[in-house]
Amino acid sequence: MAKDAQNFAQDTALLTAYANGDPDAARDLARRIVPRILGYATRILADRAEAEDVAQEVMLRLWRAAPTWRAGEAQVTTWAYRVAVNLCTDRLRAKKRRRSDALDDVAEPEDGGVTAVDGMIEADRQAALTRALADLPDRQRQAVILRHIEGLANPEIAAILHMGVEAVESLIARGKRALTAALAAQRKDLGYEEA
Amino acid sequence: MDNLDDLLAQRAAFAAQPLAVPDALMARILADASRAQPRPYAFPATQTALPQLTFWQAVSDLFGGRGVLAGLATVACTAVYLGAVQPSGITAVTVAFAGNSAVDQLDFMPSIDSLLAEE
Structure with a gap:
């Protein structure tokens, strides 16, 4: 701080x-x-x-x-x-x-992170994440990226997106649920073991 | 959800690495900055000295220039001439207005004694 x-x-x-x-x-x-x-x-x-x-x-x-x-x-x-x-x-x-x-x-959206990831599986996973992020509604994508990739705190994201902190938390939670669902559909293709 | 958090963490780690900004982009940005930067007011390095005025230049400037001064001089000379010579035409006009042939008896500030007299 x-x-x-x-x-x-x-x-x-x-x-x-x-x-x-x-x-x-x-x-x-x-x-x-x-x-x-x-x-x-x-x-x-x-x-x-x-x-x-x-x-x-x-x-x-x-x-x-x-x-x-x-x-x-x-x-x-x-x-x-x-x-x-x-x-x-x-x-x-x-x-x-x-x-x-x-x-x-x-x-197809470019993936800025793929080149840094070793191994084809990791590359595929990052590409899948990029596609899943691209499919999110704009506000959810912005909130998730600002929070989990840019590393900003929720109050700062709230100031950026002109909304309350609770609304930001809700937006991020919904975005992550959507991402999880999108990736879950590709678990086998992405090399994740079935639970 | 753990898989997602791992992927996001990997992406965040990549994002945290310093991103190389292309030189061309930085050059464009700095050119914009140079154009948009407010310029502090700069006083002139050398102050030009005021020209030295002669007496007559100063007098003519005082009256608003040579033309105005020449006009004033002409009017003054004409007034002196008319007062000294008193041409008959001018005298006739004066008599018509003042009702008196003697110009020097013209009373521009009449007395108010008659108004103050008691009845």
Whole structure:
């Protein structure tokens, strides 16, 4: 918690320095924020090019918000995640509309984690998880990813998704149940022993 | 559910690894930052000295420029001329307004003694 508070203070200080004209502050702040936002957007959108566009747009909005930023009102990372969630949601909706318009456009989502996993079985399992995540409703997918992959706390997720902490817990629980059900249907194919 | 938690944990471990941000993306982001960054007000490095004015330049500036000063001078000279020469045409106009041939008897501030007199 102390480290989080320290990061929060550093992010805010860098943003203030940027707003005051410090030429190096933007680079330092971008190095802290962009990898997280890019990773999140990649996992949500399963499209690296689109994720890079989202990361750039998030940072552009942050630069524009810097002069009127009120220290203490919001954490910079929480704010950035919130913008990223909204941008990803818009892009997912647009993607679904395009898919419904052209049913043959059913690109398999890329799996950012497969290459790091040793063994074909683990790769298959991660690919199955990616597909199951992609099939979740948008809000459930965002909540599950923010909680279990990005490692954010429920109150922070609640702030990002503009909902109460209990609603976040419910969303995550429903998402995990749906994931469990999706993976259970493939237990044998994924090499899990029957219980 | 354990299987799911394991898979999510593996994915989280991968996500926790530093993600390499492409140089091109970082360059675009920093270009945006440079364009959007507020610029502190910069005073000019050298302040240009005010030009030294001559006496007549200062006087003409005081009256609003040479044109205005020339107009004022013309009007003043004309007024002096008319007062000194008193052309007959001008005198006729003065008599028509004042009802008196002597211009120097024109009473611009009539007395109010008659109004204050007791009945």
